[in-house]
Amino acid sequence: MDLKNKALFATQSLIGGTWSDADSGATFAVTNPANGDVVAEVADCGRAEVARAVDIAYDAQKGWAAMLASERQKVLMRWHDLIIANADDLAAIITAEMGKPLAEAKGEVVYGASFIEWFAHEAPRIYGDTIPQHQADKRIVVLKQPIGVVGSITPWNFPVAMITRKVAPALAVGCSVVARPAELTPLSATALAVLAKEAGFPDGVFNVVTGADASEMGKELCENQKVRKITFTGSTRVGRILMKQCAEDITKVSLELGGNAPFLVFDDADIDAAVEGAIISKYRNAGQTCVCANRIYVQAGVYDAFAEKLAAKVSEMKVGPGTEEGVNIGPLISEPALKKVREHLEDATAKGAEILIGGTQPNLGGTFFNPTVMTGATQDMLIAREETFGPVAGLFKFETEDEAVAMANDTEFGLAAYFYTRDLGRSWRVGEALEYGIVGLNTGLISTQVAPFGGVKQSGIGREGSKYGTDDFLEIKYLCMGGV
Numbered sequence: 210m211d212l213k214n215k216a217l218f219a220t221q222s223l224i225g226g227t228w229s230d231a232d233s234g235a236t237f238a239v240t241n242p243a244n245g246d247v248v249a250e251v252a253d254c255g256r257a258e259v260a261r262a263v264d265i266a267y268d269a270q271k272g273w274a275a276m277l278a279s280e281r282q283k284v285l286m287r288w289h290d291l292i293i294a295n296a297d298d299l300a301a302i303i304t305a306e307m308g309k310p311l312a313e314a315k316g317e318v319v320y321g322a323s324f325i326e327w328f329a330h331e332a333p334r335i336y337g338d339t340i341p342q343h344q345a346d347k348r349i350v351v352l353k354q355p356i357g358v359v360g361s362i363t364p365w366n367f368p369v370a371m372i373t374r375k376v377a378p379a380l381a382v383g384c385s386v387v388a389r390p391a392e393l394t395p396l397s398a399t400a401l402a403v404l405a406k407e408a409g410f411p412d413g414v415f416n417v418v419t420g421a422d423a424s425e426m427g428k429e430l431c432e433n434q435k436v437r438k439i440t441f442t443g444s445t446r447v448g449r450i451l452m453k454q455c456a457e458d459i460t461k462v463s464l465e466l467g468g469n470a471p472f473l474v475f476d477d478a479d480i481d482a483a484v485e486g487a488i489i490s491k492y493r494n495a496g497q498t499c500v501c502a503n504r505i506y507v508q509a510g511v512y513d514a515f516a517e518k519l520a521a522k523v524s525e526m527k528v529g530p531g532t533e534e535g536v537n538i539g540p541l542i543s544e545p546a547l548k549k550v551r552e553h554l555e556d557a558t559a560k561g562a563e564i565l566i567g568g569t570q571p572n573l574g575g576t577f578f579n580p581t582v583m584t585g586a587t588q589d590m591l592i593a594r595e596e597t598f599g600p601v602a603g604l605f606k607f608e609t610e611d612e613a614v615a616m617a618n619d620t621e622f623g624l625a626a627y628f629y630t631r632d633l634g635r636s637w638r639v640g641e642a643l644e645y646g647i648v649g650l651n652t653g654l655i656s657t658q659v660a661p662f663g664g665v666k667q668s669g670i671g672r673e674g675s676k677y678g679t680d681d682f683l684e685i686k687y688l689c690m691g692g693v
């Protein structure tokens with residue numbers, strides 16, 4: 210990695226404003242999924258270091274909350290500006306440890322920074338309320354106060370944006386944060402911490418603790434009584450563990466969990482637009498996002514045309530290392546990820562699906578996989594039940610609107626859904642009937658800092674981004690004044 214700003218390459222944890230090794234001195238290796246090279250050895254902190262960071266964050270939070278919102282806003286905006294100024298280097302770090310194409314990595318940095326800008330501006334807009342009194346000598350005021358210390362646990366697929374989407378609203382409203390990044394992608398997080406320190410957050414307000422033992426670090430964050438809130442993005446399986454661990458002390462949780470996004474194409478849709486939307490939604494990040502289209506339902510009348518056009522577009526995509534010019538699809542994150550993709554493909558073809566294009570690995574070795582389109586997918590296949598998290602699109606055929614909606618909702622997940630139609634009545638009917646937190650109508654791209662991101666059913670609790678994004682980090686206090 211050839212960084213312009215060498216200081217961004219940080220391999221220690223930032224605890225209380227001090228760069229720290231693990232107490233044991235241990236490190237763990239971060240590898241490049243494109244070639245298996247070791248990118249860095251990073252401080253392998255554990256429970257004790259998390260506890261120390263929480264203690265420091267607890268003490269630091271009061272002063273941070275007491276600052277004027279406009280002062281917090283300025284620090285956040287400095288952080289934002291530094292991230293934008295270092296966007297190329299941050300993108301290089303993301304690509305090195307996570308694999309996505311550089312252009313996508315740069316897009317992630319800009320997207321990630323947008324949350325900081327958005328919530329910086331929200332900081333002075335945390336309004337309370339007055340309520341008409343119920344007795345003549347009383348007055349009722351509602352205050353919004355920061356919840357306290359926030360523990361953040363994030364995945365590897367958006368190593369920058371998943372952190373900023375959580376910590377920006379928390380910091381904006383006056384919480385302090387102990388962030389535990391995914392062990393596969395800690396360098397993006399420590400680079401963010403370098404810039405946060407430079408931006409002028411008081412020591413201890415934003416801490417990043419790196420370590421390989423997710424379970425132990427997670428336990429400390431959930432069980433430490435000084436942590437008042439856990440914000441997590443990752444699998445439903447781990448979300449469930451965290452929620453259970455938080456139950457003991459009634460620690461609040463925000464959970465952005467797995468999806469199994471349906472993508473519906475009706476007979477009356479603009480097919481070219483639907484193909485374009487499917488490409489963006491399915492193959493972005495090599496299919497490794499929780500809002501990636503996972504099940505593509507196409508109405509019988511346009512099924513063949515859609516399949517043909519999608520396969521034609523997919524044939525133009527280039528697979529390769531994220532650092533190579535023109536690459537659309539980088540490596541999958543790991544061997545287990547590749548294994549899951551293979552399993553889904555084998556299961557589907559054994560049950561009658563046909564591969565239209567792809568289905569193989571390119572001659573690059575490692576975890577690269579060719580973008581794939583399959584026809585003849587059915588509800589009994591693994592691809593219908595689980596997130597594939599890879600560049601494999603299964604096309605399901607349907608006849609009626611009711612049937613399509615029923616199949617789309619036939620899952621325990623409820624994060625994102627997409628549908629393409631030009632019929633106004635159908636737009637409303639289907640938009641209302643889909644049991645999802647996010648619905649894209651005639652678009653495959655729904656993520657933005659200005660809109661609420663989050664799921665229903667087993668896809669999560671809470672919303673990130675938008676005017677609703679600060680709610681999860683605020684407590685409501687009702688102040689009743691008597692003797693007026």
Ligand code: ADP
Nearest residue numbers: 363364390391392423424427442443444447450
């Ligand atoms: P993904 O499939 O996206 O990796 P995971 O839910 O497995 O989803 O991981 C998301 C994040 O949660 C990662 O940072 C991972 O290290 C962390 N994690 C995994 N298991 C636990 C756990 N038991 N407690 C806390 N964090 C965990």
